[in-house]
């Protein structure tokens with residue numbers, strides 16, 4: 469049975485992590501304890517799956533890869549994820565490199581994942597790995613929350629912010645609206661609460677990018693051609709589809725090897 473699998477309606481991996489996190493809170497602040505428990509869970513899964521996954525994926529030639537697909541795997545692509553599991557998808561932690569051979573991958577797509585990487589270590593390693601795995605002419609497409617757009621709207625009206633981040637007014641304040649926020653409708657009484665939600669997401673987001681910064685770091689990793697794109701527009705005709713619901717608050721950048 470896979471870690472995280474349910475038996476009799478119980479999720480043993482999640483239950484175990486909760487017990488570990490509770491134990492760690494005696495020694496550590498609770499936010500760090502839950503991070504450590506989560507990372508321990510990932511390291512167990514890495515130990516269990518990484519070797520088999522690498523063996524399978526390193527053989528592929530000409531594949532297309534969706535990294536951190538969440539609940540939107542791309543049909544016909546190699547879908548890799550740290551968290552969720554789908555049939556035919558692969559558990560993989562991209563902070564530890566990529567499981568493909570040099571110059572074998574045709575395209576890499578990653579939507580709202582890159583901001584989860586530590587900018588000093590993981591983000592640079594990830595970009596270098598993308599460059600290594602892509603074949604010459606292969607395209608990397610990175611989509612992140614557009615910090616530039618949020619900061620330009622911040623301090624103006626709520627309606628202006630609602631253009632890039634769907635919001636509706638409620639009695640308690642402004643709250644998330646639309647398909648991206650099923651069951652996760654945060655309420656904001658100040659605009660800075662919204663900014664923190666988008667760019668910190670608890671402790672999950674590690675960095676905020678605008679166009680200038682994202683282009684700079686992708687170029688610094690060694691990609692020659694790096695451009696801003698629009699939602700649904702790509703240099704690669706078979707690129708994975710963007711989530712259109714995220715379009716107004718997202719930044720789209722492509723890089724060619």
Ligand SMILES: C[S@@+](CC[C@H](N)C(=O)[O-])C[C@H]1O[C@@H](n2cnc3c(N)ncnc32)[C@H](O)[C@@H]1O
Pocket residue numbers: 535536537538539540548549550551552560561562563578579580581584711
């Ligand atoms: C905000 S979700 C985006 C999901 C999906 N790409 C989408 O656009 O709906 C971020 C996803 O990145 C995944 N992720 C974060 N760090 C990762 C890593 N180191 N390796 C692989 N996936 C990662 C998370 O598990 C999560 O599913």
